[in-house]
Amino acid sequence: MLYRENGQFKTTYAADQQIFTIAQDKWFVLGIVAFAFLAVPMLADEYMFRAILIPFLILSLAALGVNLLVGYCGQITLGAGAFMAVGAYAAYNFLIRIDGMPLIGALLLGGLTSAGMGILFGIPSLRVRGLYLAVATLAAQFFCDWAFLRIKWFTNDSSSGSVSVSDLSVFGWVIDSPAEKYLFCLGFIVVFAVIAKNMTRATIGRQWMAIRDMDVAAEVIGIRPMYAKLSAFAVSSFFVGVAGALWGFVHLGSWEPAAFSVDRSFQLLFMVIIGGLGSILGSFVGAAFIVILPIFLNQFLPALGGLLGLHISTAAVSHAELIIFGSLIVFFLIVEPHGLARLWAIAKEKLRLWPFPH
Amino acid sequence: MSRKIGDVILDLQNISLRFGGVKALTDISFDIREHEVRAIIGPNGAGKSSMLNVINGVYHPQEGKIFYRGAERKKMEPHMAASTGIARTFQNIALFKGMSVLDNIMTGRTLKMKSNMLLQAMWFGPAQKEELAHRRKVEEIIDFLEIQHIRKTPVGRLPYGLQKRVDLGRALAMEPQILLLDEPMAGMNVEEKQDMCRFILDVNDQFGTTIVLIEHDMGVVMDISDRVVVLDYGKKIGDGLPDEVRSSPEVIKAYLGAGH
Ligand SMILES: Nc1ncnc2c1ncn2[C@@H]1O[C@H](COP(=O)(O)OP(=O)(O)O)[C@@H](O)[C@H]1O
Ligand SMILES: [Mg+2]
Numbered sequence: 001m002l003y004r005e006n007g008q009f010k011t012t013y014a015a016d017q018q019i020f021t022i023a024q025d026k027w028f029v030l031g032i033v034a035f036a037f038l039a040v041p042m043l044a045d046e047y048m049f050r051a052i053l054i055p056f057l058i059l060s061l062a063a064l065g066v067n068l069l070v071g072y073c074g075q076i077t078l079g080a081g082a083f084m085a086v087g088a089y090a091a092y093n094f095l096i097r098i099d100g101m102p103l104i105g106a107l108l109l110g111g112l113t114s115a116g117m118g119i120l121f122g123i124p125s126l127r128v129r130g131l132y133l134a135v136a137t138l139a140a141q142f143f144c145d146w147a148f149l150r151i152k153w154f155t156n157d158s159s160s161g162s163v164s165v166s167d168l169s170v171f172g173w174v175i176d177s178p179a180e181k182y183l184f185c186l187g188f189i190v191v192f193a194v195i196a197k198n199m200t201r202a203t204i205g206r207q208w209m210a211i212r213d214m215d216v217a218a219e220v221i222g223i224r225p226m227y228a229k230l231s232a233f234a235v236s237s238f239f240v241g242v243a244g245a246l247w248g249f250v251h252l253g254s255w256e257p258a259a260f261s262v263d264r265s266f267q268l269l270f271m272v273i274i275g276g277l278g279s280i281l282g283s284f285v286g287a288a289f290i291v292i293l294p295i296f297l298n299q300f301l302p303a304l305g306g307l308l309g310l311h312i313s314t315a316a317v318s319h320a321e322l323i324i325f326g327s328l329i330v331f332f333l334i335v336e337p338h339g340l341a342r343l344w345a346i347a348k349e350k351l352r353l354w355p356f357p358h
Numbered sequence: 359m360s361r362k363i364g365d366v367i368l369d370l371q372n373i374s375l376r377f378g379g380v381k382a383l384t385d386i387s388f389d390i391r392e393h394e395v396r397a398i399i400g401p402n403g404a405g406k407s408s409m410l411n412v413i414n415g416v417y418h419p420q421e422g423k424i425f426y427r428g429a430e431r432k433k434m435e436p437h438m439a440a441s442t443g444i445a446r447t448f449q450n451i452a453l454f455k456g457m458s459v460l461d462n463i464m465t466g467r468t469l470k471m472k473s474n475m476l477l478q479a480m481w482f483g484p485a486q487k488e489e490l491a492h493r494r495k496v497e498e499i500i501d502f503l504e505i506q507h508i509r510k511t512p513v514g515r516l517p518y519g520l521q522k523r524v525d526l527g528r529a530l531a532m533e534p535q536i537l538l539l540d541e542p543m544a545g546m547n548v549e550e551k552q553d554m555c556r557f558i559l560d561v562n563d564q565f566g567t568t569i570v571l572i573e574h575d576m577g578v579v580m581d582i583s584d585r586v587v588v589l590d591y592g593k594k595i596g597d598g599l600p601d602e603v604r605s606s607p608e609v610i611k612a613y614l615g616a617g618h
Contacts, residue, residue, distance in 0.1 A: 206468070213456050
């Protein structure tokens with residue numbers, strides 16, 4: 001079937017406000033979700049789950065959160081790693097300190113704590129923007145790095161600052177095999193992606209984008225900058241916090257503050273720049289790209305070197321990785337700020353008109 | 359015209375506004391009556407846009423008082439002015455570039471949308487109903503401005519004349535009591551100007567919206583405004599019916615004489 005909206009007339013505004021206005025898009029995405037739930041658990045092996053799929057899902061969730069703030073509301077953040085840490089440590093404390101705290105409850109409370117921190121560290125955005133805001137959010141990062149290393153209460157007095165969580169279970173479902181962990185994360189990410197989509201097509205999302213595109217005009221039509229900006233910080237930090245908690249609980253199992261360092265903050269920012277600012281799909285694409293590229297290069301470059309009779313060291317591979325990220329980021333920032341998702345959208349637009357482009 | 363001009367809705371008294379050493383407005387007083395089309399004219403840099411910014415709270419004058427419907431208005435932020443029913447369009451188009459025409463106009467409904475964020479996140483019940491109700495209203499505006507064919511287009515891709523129209527649509531979506539228009543016809547060709555004039559008059563006539571209009575085209579001003587204020591170097595040099603203003607020697611010297 002051709003990809004186009006011809007013949008798919010919308011007779012009500014409700015139909016026109018669906019998430020996917022083109023039927024093919026809807027079936028495509030539903031197909032992917034069904035595949036992810038039903039087929040992937042049977043196809044993937046343990047390595048796939050541990051090294052690729054689970055990190056990809058959790059980082060997608062974090063990238064989605066960062067994208068809501070940076071891509072939709074236009075506020076820069078270099079503190080995403082810190083909010084992951086807040087989510088993880090807060091969830092940990094809720095779990096161990098409150099008897100009978102269910103896993104999902106702890107994860108969500110971790111997210112809420114992170115949302116509170118997000119509001120606090122978002123306050124500077126009411127006065128400053130750009131570079132100054134970046135520095136303020138970086139302060140959040142350093143503050144959290146310090147707090148989780150030095151304030152022993154947060155880590156339940158463990159001497160190294162390392163904590164661990166075991167025996168994950170939800171309503172009697174024990175989550176221990178990699179496939180189960182994958183499904184658990186997948187459930188979260190699907191729900192959160194739908195939430196993100198709903199918010200960005202509702203009035204709150206329009207307020208964020210209005211502030212991003214032209215803040216004076218936004219204020220003049222009645223948008224309160226404080227509400228719009230702080231709600232973006234809160235929602236974004238909630239997403240990132242839940243991702244952080246999943247990262248600690250499900251992916252790592254045991255972790256220390258270094259797991260959420262400033263490197264993680266930059267990595268998340270790169271994901272949304274490469275994937276596409278202001279695009280839900282872009283958050284997934286960016287996360288996939290950044291998770292898969294190093295693995296791909298690790299396999300591919302030595303093999304390529306082998307063919308050419310060269311020996312390529314691991315150091316060279318990791319350099320190649322940095323070079324590729326660096327050039328892609330420069331490319332996307334200058335040429336296509338809407339990232340891979342935008343390139344995909346352009347391709348679709350061409351396809352919609354194909355074969356008669358005029 | 360069937361509409362009847364009412365009482366004073368906005369009364370500006372002795373407004374002075376400075377930016378450092380620059381006196382943008384000096385001791386300006388005038389009033390705006392309900393349902394009228396009130397034009398502000400004057401050469402570039404006269405302080406016209408600054409005047410609108412004072413009215414909708416973007417600038418805070420150092421001196422002067424503003425009475426809105428008889429009550430003195432406290433210093434207020436733009437979004438509060440918006441919530442009292444004051445909308446505006448911009449001299450340099452200030453649309454939300456990354457959003458479609460439809461979404462741009464929908465932002466004008468923000469103040470009227472009350473459902474909380476959680477319901478929006480679920481796209482559920484009241485939130486969805488509200489979204490649809492406002493969508494209907496926005497579609498009326500889209501029909502009114504004859505821009506149905508571009509409703510899904512990102513505004514950045516539109517030609518200038520249409521962007522001006524969307525800017526008007528976004529302000530209209532607020533269903534304002536007072537609509538401030540900052541050079542809505544600047545840079546348009548004759549046909550586009552005629553369309554814009556028609557829209558402005560229709561808004562005034564059908565919805566009774568009070569209109570404050572900054573415009574350089576004297577023909578347009580004489581045609582559609584009820585009363586005219588003339589500014590020059592931040593001072594008021596004329597105020598009255600279009601014909602009175604046109605024949606005032608001071609105005610002719612300062613404004614009409616200068617190449618217009
Ligand atoms: N934000 C501002 N900062 C400094 N000076 C300003 C600002 N806004 C306006 N002005 C000055 O105020 C004067 C009036 O400007 P403006 O109101 O834009 O005039 P007009 O709209 O009549 O062309 C000009 O001298 C302008 O430079
Ligand atoms: Mg001006």
